[in-house]
Amino acid sequence: MQNRWISRLLPAATNTRPAEWSRAAIGVSLGTLFSVWVCSLFFGLPVAMHLIGPLGASAILLFAVSSGALAQPWSIVGGYLCATVVSLAVVYFFGRDLDTACLAVGIALLCMCLLRCLHPPAGALALLVVLADPDSASLGWGVLAPVMLSAISMLLAALAYNNLTRVRYPKKSTEANPLVIADQVPGDPGITAQDLQNALQQMDAFIDVTPEDLEELIRASEQHARRRSIGEVFAHDG
Template structure:
């Protein structure tokens, strides 16, 4: 019975996992791969002949699938394709010079290319096929022996240029941008969400322990893990919404409110930010203590300017606009990153576009405390 269950489990490993991409993305990637492959092989055929373009068309097609269908993967980044193609060309030319154009030489070129790509961090599977094809590529009579390598690199650059243009025009960032490492407070402290739980070092250690190739960047893996944590937290925290947490008795000002009056409202009510509403009571901006201090600091050597600032300048000249807001039905989990990692001290809450409340960091802490007590009961 146990052996039957193990055999069934082994067979199930052959079944593919469900895709988490949408059909629209399939169509986008398919069109891009076709365009990129056609352009790169056309350029190669125009410069080096149709025979040379067809000879390398298989690896180029495989690269096109990676660059357009899984452009966020570690194997599809610009250095991966250019570096791997270069490794394959150098190794194959060396093999054909010292050995011969044979299957043994092709297999050796494949293995050595893979061995070279790993420390250079440019692993790209189609480059293995490039190395194989390079061994059997024969330049035309009178042409230099390195002409096939030039053809490969030209086609690779053409394919990469198409990927850069097409992916970004279709709103798929390529190459995969590295996340900003600095915090909003410009200190060496990690983000609040990284001070407890999983952080970047934990992911690095996990990847080191795995020890095998993973076709995902560390940034993407971190994004997946944090998104998973977010959904799990949303499930465990029930249905706490912004409308249940917000302060409803709003202290606000208008764009024409004097700076001195705005400063009084902030200090008297012990606020860190002040919503700015127009004559139709629509939210048009927000002013914080930081904004006022920054304006005064700009005139720190001019006492007359400071006095004039408080008496004449209005909040409409200092306010931040547009304002980061949340909907009244926003889940508490969606507010955590905004009020911690993004460095915001308060979030205006809108209902059908109208300002109905404000959520502060204090409100968030109180809501999390109530949820913790609920789990302890």
């Protein structure tokens, strides 16, 4: 039992190749540099540098795990918007200190869940907006402009770089393409994209996977199962 518990703490196997690590690393660096540079052009380097932490975290999601639900366009744009508006409202009513910063990140999480734009780096952004440096704090509600400019710049960089490097982004919604993804047999209705969506909702937990990812995984699993079955048949005949 103890060994099983310890095994849960060990890192899972990486399912990507070093070539993909390099592709994502270059994208993270370029995306972060681009978004900070654009922000600095309009609002100055100190304000842009104040936002570099959340932007770097967003870059990892958008370039390294771009298929995840937390890395989609509405997640970063909506997440940054929620975090900034909530934090500015908290500052307006309660001021700037550690307690209000922690309150802001909690309320921001609730808003992101309600608007379906959960984006973890937005939590760091909520803290930074409350505990702002003098340059950012002096902007007041105007800090929303550099935040959203940086988010949109990061999104544009991800859209361009991912698709140019043959990584489809953003993920296409499965709701418009409810294909059956399991082989039909007599009496078996198969699995549809809507079934996957319902299953994810039934799990009642934060899961960073889209129904489309599950569809592709099941398709690939079926192909491997067919190859294994054919191999076993040939081995038995031999």
